[in-house]
Amino acid sequence: VQLVESGGGLVQAGGSLRLSCATSGFTLEDYAIGWFRQVPGKEREGVACISSRDGSIYYPDSLKGRFTISRDDAKNMVYLLINSLNAEDTGVYYCAAKAGLFIDTAREMCIADAISPMGYWGQGTQVTIAS
Numbered sequence: 001v002q003l004v005e006s007g008g009g010l011v012q013a014g015g016s017l018r019l020s021c022a023t024s025g026f027t028l029e030d031y032a033i034g035w036f037r038q039v040p041g042k043e044r045e046g047v048a049c050i051s052s053r054d055g056s057i058y059y060p061d062s063l064k065g066r067f068t069i070s071r072d073d074a075k076n077m078v079y080l081l082i083n084s085l086n087a088e089d090t091g092v093y094y095c096a097a098k099a100g101l102f103i104d105t106a107r108e109m110c111i112a113d114a115i116s117p118m119g120y121w122g123q124g125t126q127v128t129i130a131s
Contacts, residue, residue, distance in 0.1 A: 001025035008125030021078040021095030029073040046110025052100030
């Protein structure tokens with residue numbers, strides 16, 4: 001099983017960024033997926049998640065409207081589009097997947113502690129916003 005994130009980098013504030021997560025080794029359509037971010041000294045937080053059971057999507061209230069998660073099961077890809085970037089979006093972004101059998105809702109998928117055991121993490125991609 002592999003999840004490999006890409007698309008991070010140094011981006012100007014106010015711009016947009018699309019992160020990608022290439023998955024392999026499992027059937028993506030059977031898995032709930034999520035994007036998380038982490039900054040030094042803080043816990044990893046879920047920013048966007050999709051349930052595999054009904055396709056519902058969860059975003060924290062503070063991020064609604066700027067973050068968009070999507071998946072292409074045929075291509076085994078997961079995406080995160082971030083608009084109106086600001087300094088608080090700086091961090092390492094991780095992709096995660098967990099079998100839908102073990103995740104009831106998209107909101108549950110966005111709880112970092114719920115990923116393990118039985119779930120998978122990518123290695124992360126750094127996003128830095130320049131003001």
